[in-house]
Amino acid sequence: MPFKVLGLSDPLVRGILATGYKAPTEIQSQVIPAALEGKDIIGCAQTGTGKTAAFVLPILNRLTNDHSGKSKHVRSLILTPTRELAVQIEQCINGYGRYLHMRTLAIYGGVSMPNQLTALRRGVDIVVATPGRLLDHINRRSIDLSRVEMFVLDEADRMFDMGFINDVRKIITRIPANRQTLLFSATIPQEVKTLAAGIQHNAKIIQVGQQRSPIETITQHIYPVHREQKMELLLHMLQNGGMYSVLIFSRTKHGADRISHRLEKSAIKSVAIHSGRTQGQRQRALQGFKAGKFQVMVATDIAARGIDVEGISHVINFDVPAFAEDYIHRIGRTGRATAIGDAITFVSRDEEKHLRQIEKFIGHKFKMEKCPGFVSTMPEESERAPKPAHKFFNPGKKRRPSRNRRR
Numbered sequence: 001m002p003f004k005v006l007g008l009s010d011p012l013v014r015g016i017l018a019t020g021y022k023a024p025t026e027i028q029s030q031v032i033p034a035a036l037e038g039k040d041i042i043g044c045a046q047t048g049t050g051k052t053a054a055f056v057l058p059i060l061n062r063l064t065n066d067h068s069g070k071s072k073h074v075r076s077l078i079l080t081p082t083r084e085l086a087v088q089i090e091q092c093i094n095g096y097g098r099y100l101h102m103r104t105l106a107i108y109g110g111v112s113m114p115n116q117l118t119a120l121r122r123g124v125d126i127v128v129a130t131p132g133r134l135l136d137h138i139n140r141r142s143i144d145l146s147r148v149e150m151f152v153l154d155e156a157d158r159m160f161d162m163g164f165i166n167d168v169r170k171i172i173t174r175i176p177a178n179r180q181t182l183l184f185s186a187t188i189p190q191e192v193k194t195l196a197a198g199i200q201h202n203a204k205i206i207q208v209g210q211q212r213s214p215i216e217t218i219t220q221h222i223y224p225v226h227r228e229q230k231m232e233l234l235l236h237m238l239q240n241g242g243m244y245s246v247l248i249f250s251r252t253k254h255g256a257d258r259i260s261h262r263l264e265k266s267a268i269k270s271v272a273i274h275s276g277r278t279q280g281q282r283q284r285a286l287q288g289f290k291a292g293k294f295q296v297m298v299a300t301d302i303a304a305r306g307i308d309v310e311g312i313s314h315v316i317n318f319d320v321p322a323f324a325e326d327y328i329h330r331i332g333r334t335g336r337a338t339a340i341g342d343a344i345t346f347v348s349r350d351e352e353k354h355l356r357q358i359e360k361f362i363g364h365k366f367k368m369e370k371c372p373g374f375v376s377t378m379p380e381e382s383e384r385a386p387k388p389a390h391k392f393f394n395p396g397k398k399r400r401p402s403r404n405r406r407r
């Protein structure tokens, strides 16, 4: 189905085609027509499905259709949990809207205020913001949200996880009640449902793909290995495996720095991204990785949340994430929009419990793999003989005499 059929304007379709998209993804074909009708929407889609365009395109279409000259008012607000996501969404808007005349501003912390203040004074149509910095602007009255017509809450589940939800609620009180609200979330737990019920009217629920299941284009590999051998295994893989663009996850900032330094020492171009680095450093790291200057980027979960880099060939979980949802978000950084990707997870003995939780969460058991030269800490699948349902019904095993069993 071509984009034109969705009811988008000609200059917008030209912008989408110039971005290189040929046809809408599933979430786009479902969300865009409903959003153009003015409906509130709850979009539940796996990461990497193209949900950004699903909300950005209806906004651009609506704002250009009734664009009566240069308005001084913010007409659309997109809230997103991380700075990187804010920057990326702004880039998407500018890309799809290259033939329109929209003024977009990304508002996020970690950078100085004056540029944001100047842009706001000149007037912007669309604001993409993280909650904390937007509240700063609201408190100092440098932004007026009273004319917002379309509001997007992106990654709603993450807003809860990251403790931003109270800020989000405060911001929502500043925008008109008769707006259109699009809410996107990778998962829809009860708290998100309750939030949605309070901020939307008759929302249409659109769910694409099976919730919780990692996207199908990603091949997952699990390597049980001693903790002390992880670094060696990582080096072995990076030096032998045709891995040209690799995102490595570490649970801690310190761990991310340590891995990155170790790789640099072995002449592997690497950079770390985490909340302990300045916004400038984070942006430079991301740009360098996107441009292919670094083969590897090592990230913590929060910093990596918004990373959308095309062509990440491998995601490596140096640590098993403690939360099963994070596993889905991590591996979703590869295999984006139907590209093929590999996700590799190193599991040490003390992390097996987290792996079991992930298996339960995604509803499927992993096959253990072994790298030659490295000792596996868990038996491979073939060696993990299933336990008999009952010890008396084990056909391969001789029953012991009853007196032995009593001992």
Ligand code: AMP
Pocket: 020, 021, 022, 023, 024, 025, 028, 047, 048, 049, 050, 051, 052, 053, 308, 309, 310, 336, 337
């Ligand atoms: P998102 O889920 O919005 O983060 O998008 C994931 C990736 O898919 C991004 O790299 C987008 O540029 C890309 N993408 C989004 N929509 C399309 C489309 N219709 N065709 C091809 N790629 C797309």
